[in-house]
Amino acid sequence: MAGAERPAPAAGYRLDDQVGFLMRQANQRHLAIFARMIPEFTPTQFAALAKLAELGSVSQNDLGRQTAMDSATMKGVIDRLARRGLVATRPDPSDLRRLLIALTEEGRAAYEAQVDAAHAITAETLMPLSPAERGQFLGLLERMIMARQGGAK
Amino acid sequence: MAGAERPAPAAGYRLDDQVGFLMRQANQRHLAIFARMIPEFTPTQFAALAKLAELGSVSQNDLGRQTAMDSATMKGVIDRLARRGLVATRPDPSDLRRLLIALTEEGRAAYEAQVDAAHAITAETLMPLSPAERGQFLGLLERMIMARQGGAK
DNA sequence: TCCCTGTCATTGGTATGCAAACAAAAATTT
DNA sequence: AAATTTTTGTTTGCATACCAATGACAGGGA
Numbered sequence A, B: 001m002a003g004a005e006r007p008a009p010a011a012g013y014r015l016d017d018q019v020g021f022l023m024r025q026a027n028q029r030h031l032a033i034f035a036r037m038i039p040e041f042t043p044t045q046f047a048a049l050a051k052l053a054e055l056g057s058v059s060q061n062d063l064g065r066q067t068a069m070d071s072a073t074m075k076g077v078i079d080r081l082a083r084r085g086l087v088a089t090r091p092d093p094s095d096l097r098r099l100l101i102a103l104t105e106e107g108r109a110a111y112e113a114q115v116d117a118a119h120a121i122t123a124e125t126l127m128p129l130s131p132a133e134r135g136q137f138l139g140l141l142e143r144m145i146m147a148r149q150g151g152a153k
Numbered sequence C: 001t002c003c004c005t006g007t008c009a010t011t012g013g014t015a016t017g018c019a020a021a022c023a024a025a026a027a028t029t030t
Numbered sequence D: 001a002a003a004t005t006t007t008t009g010t011t012t013g014c015a016t017a018c019c020a021a022t023g024a025c026a027g028g029g030a
Helices: A019-037 A043-055 A060-066 A071-083 A105-126 A131-149 B019-037 B043-055 B060-066 B071-083 B105-126 B131-149
Strands: A087-091 A099-103 B087-091 B099-103
Touching (some): A019 A043, A019 A105, A019 B043, A043 A087, A043 A099, A060 A071, A105 B019, A131 B131, B019 B043, B043 B087, B043 B099, B043 B105, B060 B071, B060 B099, B099 B105
Antiparallel strands (some): A087 A099
C-alpha cells in the first residue's frame, strides 16, 4: 500500500538527525585525527598525563574525576602507562586505600614532547568551523556538560 | 594585565579547554541518558535497527556505512542482535560475498516499541540548550562531520 | 569499642573499534 | 576466453573503555 502516509511520531525517526548519532561521528573524526597525530597515546592516556603534569601526585580515583573517567577505566589507563614506565604508583602512607600516581621523568618528557601535537589536534578538529563558530561550539559543549555534573552550583 | 601573559603554546595546554575532552564528556552524558531510557539496546544497536527498519534488507557492509561503523564493528552488532532473534541473516544469492541482514518480526516490534523513547533521549540530551542553540549545535556538528566524508559531494 | 556509612581500588563481563587476513566478484589485460 | 589485477565484503584477533559488583580501608557516631 503505497498510499496512507501516517503521521505517527514513531515513523518520523530519522537517525541522521539525532544528536547522539552526530556526536558519535564527530567524535570518530576527532579520534582518527588524534590517532594520526599522536599514535603513541590514546586520548584518555594523554588526558591522564596532562592532568598529572598539572597536578603532580594524585590518587587514582581523584585523577579519574579530573579526567572524567570512572575508577575502573582509570585503572586500566594507569596500568598501561605504568607498564611503559611513564607513571609510577605508590601507596598513600596516610590512607592505605589510596594509590598515589605521579609522572616519571620519562613520562613527563613523553608528555611534553606531544603537547604541540595536541594543540594541533584541537586545531584540526575545529578546522571545518569558522573562528567564531569554534567558540560557539565549545560554549555549547560546556553547557551540555554542566547539566551532567549536577546543575547545582 | 596580571603579569606577563605568555602565548607559549606548549606550556598553555589546558585539558579542560580541548574539544576532544569536551566532546567525550558530552558523549558520556548522552550515553548515560540513552542507557537509562533504553536499557535493552546500545546506541549502535539501535542505530542498526533504525536503519534496517528504514531500508529493509541490506548487506552488512552497507549497513555499516549507513550507520557510521566499520564492517568489523557492524559484525559484532549484528551478531548480538541475531543472537537475540531481532535480525535474520541470509547470504545474497546474487553475490556470494554478501550477507543480507533484515529485521525479524520481533526485531521490528522491539524497535518500534522504543522509537518514542529514542525521541525523548534526543530531547533530554539537548535539554540544557535553548531551542535556537539546539539548531546551532546540530548544524555545527554536521559541518564537522562533513569534513570527514570528504568534502567532495 | 563497635557499627555504619562512604570512599577507594580492583575484578569480571560486555561493547566498540582498528588492522590484518581471507574470500569472492568485477575489471583489465593478454 | 583465460589469466591477472583490483575492488569489495566478511571475519578474526587484539586493544581500549565502560558498568556493575566486590572487597578493603577510613572516619564518625552510639
